[in-house]
Amino acid sequence: MAVRSLPKTGIKADQASPDQSGSLPGLLLEWYDRHRRILPWRFAPGEVADPYRVWLSEIMLQQTTVATVGPYFKNFLDRWPTVNDLAAADLDDVLRAWAGLGYYARARNLHKCAVAVAAQHGGRFPDTEEGLLSLPGIGAYTAAAILAIAFDKPATAMDGNVERVMARLNAVTDPLPGSKPVLRAHAAALVPDRRPGDYTQALFDLGATICAPRKPRCILCPWADACAARKLGIAEDLPAKTAKAAKPTRRALAFVLTDARGHVALRRRPEKGLLGGMMEVPTTPWEAAPAPTLVGSRPHAPLAGIDWKPLPGIVRHTFTHFEFEITVVTGRAAGAGGGADLIWVAPDALGDEALPTVMAKILRHGLGKGLT
Template sequence: MTSTKEPSLFPAAPARTLEPAVLARSLLAWYDSHRRVLPWRAPAGRTADPYHVWLSEIMLQQTTVVTVGPYFEAFLKRWPTVADLAAADLDAVLHAWAGLGYYARARNLHKCAQAVAGSHGGHFPDTEEGLRQLPGIGAYTAAAVAAIAFDRRATVLDGNVERVMARLFAVEEPLPGSKEKLRVLADTITPDRRPGDYAQAVMDLGATVCVPRKPRCGQCPWHDGCAARAAGIAETLPRKTPKADKPTRRGMAFWLLNPEGAVLLRRRPESGLLGGMIEVPSGDWLERPAQSLAAAGIQAPAAAKWRLLPGLVRHTFTHFHLELQVAAARVGGDSWKAAEGIWVPVDRLSDHALPTVMMKVVRHALGASEPSGGVF
């Protein structure tokens, strides 16, 4: 009978306490043979471009490598340098970002590019401390850019690394409470030599071998030293504190057409969720029962004969579910000219950086339209 058991590159043995230097060397040796080829990663032996590293790290936050690849290449083609990105119009950046989500990252990306171009002569600071001063760069991104782009000794701790460290040291305390402990443990292994390669190696290990389900322990260079593997609990780690149920917020969006059939759009306030994004005008999103049209109408962008379209637009954000009713109206005469916002022909809506929830509103409104393009 042919065995289906995964082949092991390392003999089975109880976990042994390995010196940090041994762990680092074994991981770097593994990386030299198994490193992933990624669009933003410099070839072996070559220095990484800080702009490429920074751009990819911002894009990769809460997004997969497969998703990011085409976006990264499109950004580089359009804005080859950080100075090019700094000079770009924010709406163009937001439009190019559409589909990656978490639009605050795109706004901070643009602000950071402007800071680097304007205050740093187009060169990224080469230390964690200096990088942390830039908009949108937190502890993880600063460490990743410092290590990978400048070969500074810096300890990276993303979700992949947290999982690797929780298993290597059998840390059973749940996240996020154990995050600082995992960071300290990760720091004990981070080497002075080749810290950039080590940072990428430990992330690759988590992404390809020490995966969330059915970790490939037989292929892991840290097989012998992994306490969770020895205890038979690798797949149960890291443990996480159960998340509270997401609340549901409700609101109303207003689909307004002028006599020419153009739709009113406006920019959301800079602060808050979807700050600075273009939207179909909407009222407040609050945890409350669905409002009547009369109650919600006080937030309408213009006085008109509004009517509710059937159905709801549903969308889920990180911390809450959203349900939007859509009210539609036409405004005649010259009164439409006083409405705050921009009037966009329906066939040009794709020219604007509408977030996903607003694209759902557009599809919902158009689905309720007559063939002539009206809503009544």
């Protein structure tokens, strides 16, 4: 491992005085007390943290930006102020409220977790790592974040921001993901016994606002004097990452079907798998093959005997592991409704359905109008 020792600062985290003055955690907490971000889920100094709000925000923030999450977080709290309220909610309502945040398995696990906390723990989140890890949708990172932020217990919450800060602070030049254990060890060595929740949030803020992926603002960093990568002039090059393989492309044909009333045909995806339980426009199988032709796709059409009309252009969407290209065809049923597995929705009610982003794109293209 190409790892440099943590630069000496005169005091180690585990030897810090009660106020931690001069230690790396102490310097970071002093900075945080002056510069902490005001976030919808963050608690003011002296305010008792609510584990439900901490958990909800952490699940929402996975693979998503702070700016995107804010309105969703507020909406969820308005509709379901407690974990018991969320547990009692209909899953379809939760999926509708989640639509647009992506990674929809998180929404299903969010509901499952709420049910488990309500049924098995009396509506109170466990305050141990073992207890938290036993809940649906909670992994090592989320458990550590909840322990630290909600219960103020020393825990090592490793997200991308923390990995970047640790790589630079210690000049770890081996690429991710192989360097994760070393970065975690460095992070764990710094977690203080005093104010671990504030320290954890401070580290998140440091990575998000100062130790940014591009053009880190080292002059403003409370750890600048101790940062090995800064001294070597390689801060912006870290953390190194193993080159990713090019994403494969899958293709499908989507059938945007309306009836005599102008209602649009949707159907529900299987509960398991990608976009599980969400609503979709009927499509052909998503395959890594050339764009499907209308003639070859007719067996997958939602209704027989429809005069399908191909639309020009391609709808494109990026998933985590593949690119998706969709050819759209439109058709009109002679009567109202039809099709055993189809759900017919008025155009002005489409925004109320649990439509993932890719399906909203298909409908905007197929209907030729905005979709809110």
